[in-house]
Amino acid sequence: MGYVQAGYTIVLSLLFLYGVALVWRRRRLTRAVERVVAADAPEPGGPTVDGR
Amino acid sequence: MSPNPSVSAPPVQSSRARWTTRVIGITAVVATALTVWLGLWVTPPDQVQGNLVRLVYIHPGVAWVALYLAFGLAAVSSLLYLWPRTRSLFWDRLAAASVEVGVVFNICTLISGSIWGKPTWGVWWAWDARLTSTAVLLVLFLGYLALRRVPAEPEVRAKRSAFVALFAAVDIPIVHFSVLWWKTLHQGATVLNANLSPTIHGSMAWTLLLGFLALTLVFVWMLLVRFRIGVLEDWLGTGELDVALRERQAEGAPIDEDEAA
Numbered sequence: 001m002g003y004v005q006a007g008y009t010i011v012l013s014l015l016f017l018y019g020v021a022l023v024w025r026r027r028r029l030t031r032a033v034e035r036v037v038a039a040d041a042p043e044p045g046g047p048t049v050d051g052r
Numbered sequence: 053m054s055p056n057p058s059v060s061a062p063p064v065q066s067s068r069a070r071w072t073t074r075v076i077g078i079t080a081v082v083a084t085a086l087t088v089w090l091g092l093w094v095t096p097p098d099q100v101q102g103n104l105v106r107l108v109y110i111h112p113g114v115a116w117v118a119l120y121l122a123f124g125l126a127a128v129s130s131l132l133y134l135w136p137r138t139r140s141l142f143w144d145r146l147a148a149a150s151v152e153v154g155v156v157f158n159i160c161t162l163i164s165g166s167i168w169g170k171p172t173w174g175v176w177w178a179w180d181a182r183l184t185s186t187a188v189l190l191v192l193f194l195g196y197l198a199l200r201r202v203p204a205e206p207e208v209r210a211k212r213s214a215f216v217a218l219f220a221a222v223d224i225p226i227v228h229f230s231v232l233w234w235k236t237l238h239q240g241a242t243v244l245n246a247n248l249s250p251t252i253h254g255s256m257a258w259t260l261l262l263g264f265l266a267l268t269l270v271f272v273w274m275l276l277v278r279f280r281i282g283v284l285e286d287w288l289g290t291g292e293l294d295v296a297l298r299e300r301q302a303e304g305a306p307i308d309e310d311e312a313a
Binding site: 004011012018019022023029036037 | 153159281
């Protein structure tokens with residue numbers, strides 16, 4: 001039964017860790033996009049991109 | 053500062069797409085937990101293999117996802133990218149996402165197979181046709197992922213990656229038919245055999261099928277998330293360095309050119 005437990009543990013752990021890494025990467029990139037969009041947006045009432 | 057000129061609008065994901073991804077993820081977790089419960093505690097030991105048969109509930113499932121779903125989808129997507137009438141970076145992103153997830157499942161296939169092989173054959177590894185062709189498949193698709201990291205224009209990268217994916221995909225039928233073409237240690241197909249007559253029955257068969265379904269759902273969830281990562285990466289820039297630079301620029305931090313170089 002030791003081999004069976006090892007097999008399930010390793011396979012499920014690998015899939016779980018990869019899943020967590022995917023979620024972390026997606027969250028990091030989503031925040032980066034949000035920051036870029038916020039930095040590009042003109043401030044309300046402030047000067048516009050072309051300076052007028 | 054402007055984003056990647058190839059994609060102008062920010063890549064906003066609809067709430068429906070987020071909801072669908074979440075539902076698939078939750079269903080995948082529940083189905084996998086059910087498979088583990090049935091596989092480890094409910095199903096009986098096999099007359100010949102004893103408790104080792106329990107590894108069969110996950111090993112063919114991960115192999116099915118890696119070989120047929122992930123790498124098969126990558127091959128089809130690559131073909132659709134190369135076909136002039138369907139050429140779109142969508143297919144390239146789908147192929148890249150599919151290969152990355154497939155590589156993880158391929159590693160799981162080799163590890164679970166090796167753990168089953170040790171008590172059954174007496175060795176962790178044998179240069180058997182099925183095992184070797186599966187390992188070659190992993191190396192080929194690792195090469196695909198390495199090639200994608202070589203800096204190039206998106207269209208150039210997509211084209212060369214598509215050719216490599218199609219070249220690597222030639223190994224898929226070799227893996228599948230290796231147990232028929234050569235004398236191998238590995239057993240023949242249990243479900244997808246020549247007669248399409250499964251040689252497993254009762255609770256064992258249902259658990260095996262549930263394992264296939266659960267791991268397929270895990271694959272679909274991972275594919276959706278990885279595809280979304282590709283969309284976000286393409287919008288921000290092509291590489292990790294671009295993403296890091298954009299993050300720092302957006303934060304208003306001064307960029308050390310030496311460090312960036």
